[in-house]
Amino acid sequence: MGDQDKETIVSDEEETIEKIEPEDIEVEHSDNNENDHAEELAELRKELESLREEKEAALERSLRLQAEYENFKKRTEKEKSAAQKYKSQDLANELLPALDNFERALKVEVNDDNRNLIEGITMVYSQLEEALKAQGIEKMETLNEQFDPNLHHAVMQVEDEEKDSNTIVEELQAGYMLKDRVIRPAMVKVNK
Incomplete structure (x- = not known):
């Protein structure tokens, strides 16, 4: 009725x-x-x-x-x-350490012996990043941004006269967001 x-x-x-x-x-x-x-x-x-x-x-x-x-x-x-x-947050939390390892591997000096390996790692890393973006998970941009305790985790402070106070001078570990939620804050160095 x-x-x-x-x-x-x-x-x-x-x-x-x-x-x-x-x-x-x-x-x-x-x-x-x-x-x-x-x-x-x-x-x-x-x-x-x-x-x-x-x-x-x-x-x-x-x-x-x-x-x-x-x-x-x-x-x-x-x-x-x-x-x-926010359904993909648990998956992202599991994959982020693997992405960090890929980033470390990509920082290795490229030479003739490892060129093909680095290219393969780059391709896999790019595919993982695209898959995460498709789920709304994106890496935060931090360099030269103002420090925000809601988005960043300051682990070091430096004094650089050329940079503004409270500005991020280096990213030690990437931070990620899922849509409007921080799933991992970026670890950064901040100028005093």
């Missing part, structure tokens, strides 16, 4: 109950005396009032349950959306 049908039934019942006024209730006259009629009428009025209160309480419970259900649905959708948005 749709919400509109429920509202129609509830409003019809309200109209019916509201139309019945205690004064409108007819009591059959019998040989009983007037006190019996007054007691009967008072009892019927109490019963009517009790029914009105029950109806109001049921309506209030129904509305409260409906609101709780709507809140539950919204909360569940929000959690599902967040889980979907």
Whole structure:
């Protein structure tokens, strides 16, 4: 039954109950005396009032349950959306050490003996980076940026007159973000 049908039934019942006024209730006259009629009428009025209160309480419970259900649905959708948005974080955390090792391997001096090996490592490294980018995981740019404790982890400080204060002068380990979330802060050297 749709919400509109429920509202129609509830409003019809309200109209019916509201139309019945205690004064409108007819009591059959019998040989009983007037006190019996007054007691009967008072009892019927109490019963009517009790029914009105029950109806109001049921309506209030129904509305409260409906609101709780709507809140539950919204909360569940929000959690599902967040889980979907950041689903690749665990995989990224597992792959980042391998990427670091690839970067170290690529820093080796290239000569005729290792040229082909370095080219192969470069290709695999590029494929891994592209796969991570496709999942929304990207390396942070840090050199010459202002130090931000939310994005960077300062492990050293240096004094360089040519650089501005609080500027990153060297990246020791790359930092990565998954969409708008930092999954690993960059380890950097900062100018004092």
